[in-house]
Amino acid sequence: MGRAPAPTxxxxxxxxxxxxxxxxxxxxxxxxxxxAVQSAGRAGLRVRAVGGGHSFTPAAVTDGVQLRLDxxxxxxxxxxxxxxxxxxxxxxxxxxxxxxxxxxxxxLAMRNLGDIDKQSIAGAISTGTHGTGxxxxxxxxxxxGARVVLADGSVVETSPTRRPELFELARLGxxxxxxxxxxxxxxxxxxxxxxxxxxxxxxxxxxxxxxPDGLVESNDHFEFYWFPHTRRALTKRNNxxxxxxxxxxxxxxxWIDDELLSNAVFAxxxxxxxxxxxxxxxxxxxxARALAPRSYTAxxxxxxxxxxxxxxxxxxxxxxxxxxxxxxxxxxxxIRSSGERLPFPVEVxxxxxxxxxxxxxxxxxxxxxxxxQNVHLPYARYFRAVExxxxxxxxxxxxxxxxxxxxxxxxxxxxxxxxxRRVRAQADPGGTFTNPYLDRxxxxxxxxxxxxxxx
Ligand SMILES: Cc1cc2nc3c(=O)[nH]c(=O)nc-3n(C[C@H](O)[C@H](O)[C@H](O)COP(=O)(O)OP(=O)(O)OC[C@H]3O[C@@H](n4cnc5c(N)ncnc54)[C@H](O)[C@@H]3O)c2cc1C
Numbered sequence: 273m274g275r276a277p278a279p280t281x282x283x284x285x286x287x288x289x290x291x292x293x294x295x296x297x298x299x300x301x302x303x304x305x306x307x308a309v310q311s312a313g314r315a316g317l318r319v320r321a322v323g324g325g326h327s328f329t330p331a332a333v334t335d336g337v338q339l340r341l342d343x344x345x346x347x348x349x350x351x352x353x354x355x356x357x358x359x360x361x362x363x364x365x366x367x368x369x370x371x372x373x374x375x376x377x378x379x380l381a382m383r384n385l386g387d388i389d390k391q392s393i394a395g396a397i398s399t400g401t402h403g404t405g406x407x408x409x410x411x412x413x414x415x416x417g418a419r420v421v422l423a424d425g426s427v428v429e430t431s432p433t434r435r436p437e438l439f440e441l442a443r444l445g446x447x448x449x450x451x452x453x454x455x456x457x458x459x460x461x462x463x464x465x466x467x468x469x470x471x472x473x474x475x476x477x478x479x480x481x482x483x484p485d486g487l488v489e490s491n492d493h494f495e496f497y498w499f500p501h502t503r504r505a506l507t508k509r510n511n512x513x514x515x516x517x518x519x520x521x522x523x524x525x526x527w528i529d530d531e532l533l534s535n536a537v538f539a540x541x542x543x544x545x546x547x548x549x550x551x552x553x554x555x556x557x558x559x560a561r562a563l564a565p566r567s568y569t570a571x572x573x574x575x576x577x578x579x580x581x582x583x584x585x586x587x588x589x590x591x592x593x594x595x596x597x598x599x600x601x602x603x604x605x606x607i608r609s610s611g612e613r614l615p616f617p618v619e620v621x622x623x624x625x626x627x628x629x630x631x632x633x634x635x636x637x638x639x640x641x642x643x644x645q646n647v648h649l650p651y652a653r654y655f656r657a658v659e660x661x662x663x664x665x666x667x668x669x670x671x672x673x674x675x676x677x678x679x680x681x682x683x684x685x686x687x688x689x690x691x692x693r694r695v696r697a698q699a700d701p702g703g704t705f706t707n708p709y710l711d712r713x714x715x716x717x718x719x720x721x722x723x724x725x726x727x
Contacts, residue, residue, distance in 0.1 A: 356461050469509075519568050
């Protein structure tokens, strides 16, 4: 197994989390992963796996052994099912872009995806990563099995019928019960989406959101970006179309929209907004008007995923679906009265209710309100204000995005929180897999207070 010289400083994509692990291990197979966990246990060191480092929270931070599972990235098994879906087992370290490519090679695809594909599958499910769609859940709802390495090095296959309580936290639990070695996903036959992106007045979006014919229900995947300081929004409606409906975006138009306007020009306008904050409302107004409608079809993963090259900080709250318009109105009112200048849009997405214990969409149809700030600008005042607004309606923070809630607050918004704490304490009584962030959001584990011993 490759072992890098220690200590090795690490930081996440957003530079909001830093760590200097005692050592870094790069297991190449299950045996080496088990050996790494056992060796850390003998040394009294804590263990955290890190995926793509794309969480904004310090969820992956450790002062003990950092596990990099990039080599556990193979497609292990494809089990077709009579209804056309398939159960696909992949190494937990596989990045979503590699997963999407591997699935496409088998004529398969993930049912739904988020905005980017740089994450590992393990990191994405562990934090409740989601896309949008009123009839669809997040990535963890697509998990039907997980192979977990526990603190003593034992390897457990979990599923809804095998160790179901452990499975709950294996599929969405911040890695608190063990290290995921492999994940089995229920995937669907490959499909094409028609993307329709149109700038709309915000009030029109709000008026047409609800009801059986509303934007949320009548589209497979609906989301919108509202530009603060303006009354404009960019709407995105993605719907399934037949495989022979091939209307690709012209490569030049694609480059202009996705690279030039969304990244290069956006970087420049953000730079101006950083240097001259009062210019921000004007810049947002121009940006919102510069967006031209477009429509095209493409394989699903190409429509879901966009490049994100302007670095930012983000907080995202899951709120009850029926509260989202009120939440947005309050956020708008706060921004107007605060004097804050915000060059990044607010992203609004939707999800079906699910029953995963720690899912942000547990037990209720959900809307997600995501706020962003440029990496060079202060974010805390804005994000805290939005957090306070979301908290009033029982909002739940994304586990991988910035927030200030702790276990006492989260207990009140997750009906199965006590069960999650119980199973975590049973699975990891010594706190091998904890860190300060997990202690904060899930509470301390009984044996987790020990300081790591020298290796
Ligand atoms: C630009 C950008 C865009 C994003 N877009 C979206 C989006 O559209 N939707 C959304 O919901 N989120 C989004 N996110 C958030 C992101 O999907 C999550 O934070 C996700 O966890 C990142 O995956 P990762 O592989 O980078 O995990 P990391 O951040 O490396 O780790 C996340 C957690 O998973 C644990 N973990 C990692 N691997 C394992 C393992 N093998 N076993 C056990 N635990 C493990 C880590 O210890 C940590 O607790 C975005 C983030 C960024 C930076």
